[in-house]
Amino acid sequence: MNITVVGTGYVGLVTGTCLAENGNNVICVDIDENKVNRMKNGEVPIYEPHLDVLFERNIEAGRLNFTTNLIQGLDHAEVIFLALPTPEDEDGSADLKYVLGVAQEIGQHITDYKVIVDKSTVPVGTAEKVEATIAANTSTEFDVVSNPEFLREGFAVDDFLKPERIVVGTSSQRAEEIMHRLYKPFVRSGNPIIFMDEKSAELTKYAANSFLATKITFMNEIANYCQIVGADVDKVRIGMGTDSRIGKRFLFPGIGYGGSCFPKDVKALHKSGQDVNHQFKILDAVVEVNEAQKTILFPQINNHFGGNLKGKTISIWGLAFKPETDDIREAPSLYMIEKLLEAGAKIKAFDPEAMENVKQKLGDKIQFADNMYEATQNTDALLICTEWSIFRTPNFIKLKAEMNDTVIFDGRNLYDIDEMTEAGFKYISIGRTAV
Numbered sequence: 001m002n003i004t005v006v007g008t009g010y011v012g013l014v015t016g017t018c019l020a021e022n023g024n025n026v027i028c029v030d031i032d033e034n035k036v037n038r039m040k041n042g043e044v045p046i047y048e049p050h051l052d053v054l055f056e057r058n059i060e061a062g063r064l065n066f067t068t069n070l071i072q073g074l075d076h077a078e079v080i081f082l083a084l085p086t087p088e089d090e091d092g093s094a095d096l097k098y099v100l101g102v103a104q105e106i107g108q109h110i111t112d113y114k115v116i117v118d119k120s121t122v123p124v125g126t127a128e129k130v131e132a133t134i135a136a137n138t139s140t141e142f143d144v145v146s147n148p149e150f151l152r153e154g155f156a157v158d159d160f161l162k163p164e165r166i167v168v169g170t171s172s173q174r175a176e177e178i179m180h181r182l183y184k185p186f187v188r189s190g191n192p193i194i195f196m197d198e199k200s201a202e203l204t205k206y207a208a209n210s211f212l213a214t215k216i217t218f219m220n221e222i223a224n225y226c227q228i229v230g231a232d233v234d235k236v237r238i239g240m241g242t243d244s245r246i247g248k249r250f251l252f253p254g255i256g257y258g259g260s261c262f263p264k265d266v267k268a269l270h271k272s273g274q275d276v277n278h279q280f281k282i283l284d285a286v287v288e289v290n291e292a293q294k295t296i297l298f299p300q301i302n303n304h305f306g307g308n309l310k311g312k313t314i315s316i317w318g319l320a321f322k323p324e325t326d327d328i329r330e331a332p333s334l335y336m337i338e339k340l341l342e343a344g345a346k347i348k349a350f351d352p353e354a355m356e357n358v359k360q361k362l363g364d365k366i367q368f369a370d371n372m373y374e375a376t377q378n379t380d381a382l383l384i385c386t387e388w389s390i391f392r393t394p395n396f397i398k399l400k401a402e403m404n405d406t407v408i409f410d411g412r413n414l415y416d417i418d419e420m421t422e423a424g425f426k427y428i429s430i431g432r433t434a435v
Contacts, residue, residue, distance in 0.1 A: 013046060029072075050157045115142070
């Protein structure tokens with residue numbers, strides 16, 4: 001099929017590349033001419049495992065192309081995906097100006113039937129707004145479909161090529177048949193394509209992300225309580241997770257969730273409820289607890305140094321909001337850095353992928369290291385903010401030799417408490433006994 005993807009951010013680029021990998025002819029449209037030229041030259045503008053291989057292969061095969069010309073993309077495609085930013089507005093709602101702006105241009109330029117697919121995460125009722133915007137500018141037939149993405153950063157390629165489920169919201173039989181034909185090759189193993197109305201599809205994405213954010217936040221609350229009463233959150237987590245009604249995933253406590261989805265989607269769903277006089281009281285608590293959780297280790301770091309961090313150098317392992325991505329949006333590390341700098345501390349940081357993005361944001365406010373051990377040389381404490389695999393089995397003897405003080409504040413509970421005791425470290429984690 002001939003496909004156009006408007007927007008080459010995280011969702012758009014993964015969507016376009018994976019659709020091309022399945023034999024479709026894809027044009028990706030973006031207004032950033034420099035970015036488009038880089039992609040034409042084979043440069044992947046984001047870090048996502050395995051994406052580069054598919055990207056290069058499909059460019060070489062001629063199935064994946066890039067342009068700044070929206071009209072060229074519209075003329076090319078039977079199906080047009082809108083993968084545009086929906087940034088958080090000042091009131092917490094999702095800003096639809098980019099989506100509706102492109103919808104207006106689509107209405108002005110389409111000349112034959114198209115299926116317009118909302119791939120961006122958008123509030124309930126957006127499909128109606130997109131349809132009305134297009135219809136106000138054209139008499140040509142078209143259908144608008146809601147098709148939310150469920151891509152995990154770090155696993156997005158596998159998630160797209162082998163989806164657990166595909167959700168499609170449409171009231172059009174014609175559009176349903178086209179979407180079924182497009183997605184049928186991706187669900188050969190029997191996973192479902194779930195068709196529903198547009199509003200239910202839009203809400204499904206917000207409900208799923210908000211539930212997962214709630215699950216994480218609940219475990220963080222349990223972890224904080226464990227810290228007070230002397231229970232071990234790891235044992236509690238295992239005891240809970242073996243209950244099939246609860247499941248093992250998203251039960252790991254830490255210093256809060258971040259990224260481009262959970263924070264924004266929770267707030268957008270909360271605001272959507274307010275707009276119709278419905279109060280999501282649980283989401284109030286989720287937002288409040290998560291904000292506090294991001295810096296929950298700061299008081300313990302401050303107390304360790306007697307309330308005076310001036311002149312102390314803190315090493316940070318991990319800057320991305322999660323491993324296997326360079327995404328730092330709402331990353332807990334940034335909140336911890338801000339608190340530490342305000343207290344007068346110096347920071348030496350290392351992350352396998354996200355340092356360039358942090359440099360662009362913070363400049364020379366902190367020092368960046370070439371590797372994890374360089375980051376700990378002559379430092380007074382180590383703070384772990386992201387659970388990258390390379391941090392899981394460090395050389396503790398090397399760490400002890402290079403650090404000024406053998407203390408680790410672990411925001412991701414990477415290490416066994418008994419092993420840390422044996423290694424001779426002061427070790428403070430989340431919801432477990434300090435040693």
